[in-house]
Amino acid sequence: MKTLKKNAFIVSCQAEEGEPLFGKETMVKMSIAAQMGGADAIRSLYPDVVKEVKNVVSIPIIGITKNRNLKGAFITTTKKDIDELVQAKADFIALDCTRRERPEPLPELFNYLKSKYPNIGIIADIADIDDVKNIIPLKPDYIATTLSGYTDYSINRPCPDYELIREIIKITDIPVIAEGNLSTPLEARKAILNGAYAVTVGTAITRPQIITQRFKEYLADFQDDELLAVGIDIGGTWTRGVLVDRFGIIKDSDKVRTASTGKEVISNMLSLIKKLKTEETHFLGVASGGRIDFKTGVVGFSTGLIPDWKGVGLADIVEKEFNIRPIVDNDANCASYFQHFITDEDNMLMITVGTGIGGGIINDGRIVRGAKGGGGEIGHIIYPGNTKECSCGKVGCVETILSGRYLKENIYGKEGKEVYKKIREYSKVMAWFIDTLKATLDFDKCYLGGVLPNYGDEFLENIKNSFKQISNEKNADFINYSDLGEFAGARGAALLSLHKGEI
Ligand SMILES: [Zn+2]
Structure with missing residues (x-):
């Protein structure tokens, strides 16, 4: 035989x-x-x-x-x-x-x-x-x-x-x-x-x-038109929206203050989409804080920045209204995706400093979302010795020191010796934070976004010097400000919808 x-x-x-x-x-x-x-x-x-x-x-x-x-x-x-x-x-x-x-x-x-x-x-x-x-x-x-x-x-x-x-x-x-x-x-x-x-x-x-x-x-959702996408970024303070083309170029944009109840946030989101969406727009992306189940588009764990936000089925709500299934992802993931899209960096970390701390990780060219969308929720890593209570229920999260709230309370618009002490303290914690994450992820670039770039180049130098001190590395030039502007998250969400959430 x-x-x-x-x-x-x-x-x-x-x-x-x-x-x-x-x-x-x-x-x-x-x-x-x-x-x-x-x-x-x-x-x-x-x-x-x-x-x-x-x-x-x-x-x-x-x-x-x-x-x-x-x-x-x-x-x-x-x-x-x-x-x-x-x-x-x-x-x-x-x-x-x-x-x-x-x-x-x-x-x-x-x-x-x-x-x-x-x-x-x-x-x-x-x-x-x-x-x-x-x-x-x-x-x-x-x-x-x-x-x-x-x-x-x-x-x-x-x-x-x-x-x-x-x-x-x-x-x-x-x-x-x-x-x-x-x-x-x-x-x-x-x-x-x-x-x-x-x-x-x-x-x-x-x-x-x-x-x-x-x-x-795989191409069936591309129709005979210009491939426009609306992206909405629901942040702690602002809800921003953009209409972009396939290259992420903004055709239209708008923003409203993020409302104080989930119900209002949703209605603002829908109004923004309605305002920005043209007849030719067949792609929608929504970015939100908290853990997002990427497959179902449901908000999982949320830190309480928006009340009654946990469990909201964002994808279903948007689909019901516009008859288009949107991509829903974490806001920092969307911002880091946009950074990756612009720079082609396949291994990068984005730390967005806003109301809280957001993290977006691109590893080998893919967003790290984790099992339940908690990937990149780096703000809730505990900083040793920190005793501040965090909105997530834990004590000592690094977010309580590094967030925009902390910057505003201790540094923004203030002068004097005490402020320099606070800047040094902030830089030291941020350097520790970057070093810890680099040991885990070994990224090529670290981008600091959100409100942090508003604090100027000297502030960034402080962070880089602190990093050099604690890491024993001579060069900290991989740490940069992200200068993609306030619509980075919304643009990332819009682009992700065109890319079916993949890269
Ligand atoms: Zn926390």
């Missing part, structure tokens, strides 16, 4: 009647292309196609045939199917080994194949672990996960079904071929690393109509 080599990459070149590439000639060309690309074997549909493909490629062929008229099992289900595939010179034959209704019993087919054609390898196409248990006594040469997700009883299986591979190798030594819903090279590699002996990819390589559709789906 022929064998497939370990870690083989198999390309399934199939087109059924009704598909645009149906026909011998196309499938032969597709198979040549697969071999040229390095495929170790071809899975080929229909005996007449197998025969032609065999003439032009040197790699092994797994032959199958399909009978879509059958209600249950339909892949190579009869002795006649087997005869035809053997005559076409298939090296392996795959049989539908699901426990669905079938024209001829499986044991009979196995017996027939094994006794009449002992040199042909048998591949058992299955849908779940119970299929595998049924088939083990019949001793197929390989088990393929091809039909996971395609039978009534496997419709809810994960996709791709790595779990099934792991389940199979636990109960049998028969090598497993991973097949079904593997769309990317990474997924194919993962299948092997989950225990598969070989891996088969079909649609992602050989069905251009589906490949086109995948691209198209």
Whole structure:
């Protein structure tokens, strides 16, 4: 019997009647292309196609045939199917080994194949672990996960079904071929690393109509227009809004004071969107303080800067009003995204000093959101020895020293010796803060935004000098002010909506 080599990459070149590439000639060309690309074997549909493909490629062929008229099992289900595939010179034959209704019993087919054609390898196409248990006594040469997700009883299986591979190798030594819903090279590699002996990819390589559709789906929300987006940034003090183009250039902007109740904040947000949104605008982004569940657009933990803000379903509220699903993200994430967008810095930290302290982390070009949107909530790291109570309920959060509130109370517009002491104290804590975070994240750039740039370059030099003192580093030039202006968060939110929240 022929064998497939370990870690083989198999390309399934199939087109059924009704598909645009149906026909011998196309499938032969597709198979040549697969071999040229390095495929170790071809899975080929229909005996007449197998025969032609065999003439032009040197790699092994797994032959199958399909009978879509059958209600249950339909892949190579009869002795006649087997005869035809053997005559076409298939090296392996795959049989539908699901426990669905079938024209001829499986044991009979196995017996027939094994006794009449002992040199042909048998591949058992299955849908779940119970299929595998049924088939083990019949001793197929390989088990393929091809039909996971395609039978009534496997419709809810994960996709791709790595779990099934792991389940199979636990109960049998028969090598497993991973097949079904593997769309990317990474997924194919993962299948092997989950225990598969070989891996088969079909649609992602050989069905251009589906490949086109995948691209198209990802671009489907782009309409025949200028790609404008409205971004709203709900801060502790101001609620700001912008209308931007795809480059983040502001076409219009406005702001209102952030109201004191959640209800008013929402109504202001909706009014701002209404005011800024043109007829051509199909993208909306909302930035808010607090932890935001990026997937659901719900405000999770919020520090109490806006009362009754926790649990507000911002995405649903906006969608209901404008019939557009918005991106909702943490305000500092949005600001740091805009900074990343402008500077192309893939590893950076943004500290926004506002009513509180916000943090936005870009790591390897992606926003660090964490499991529940708490990623980057750096203001609530505890500064040793600090005894001030924080709005989050903890004692000693660094936010109680570094926030704009603290600056306003102790430094802004004040003069005298006492103020310099406060500036030094502030710089020391900020330097400690940056050093701590750098040890965790190793970013290339640290941007200080929010109100901090208003305090001038001398203030920044103080922070840099403090950093050099405590970190034993000679250079602190990676610390800079962010000079993107007050609309950075709103612009970031708008751009994120165009980028589907990804970078
Ligand atoms: Zn706190």
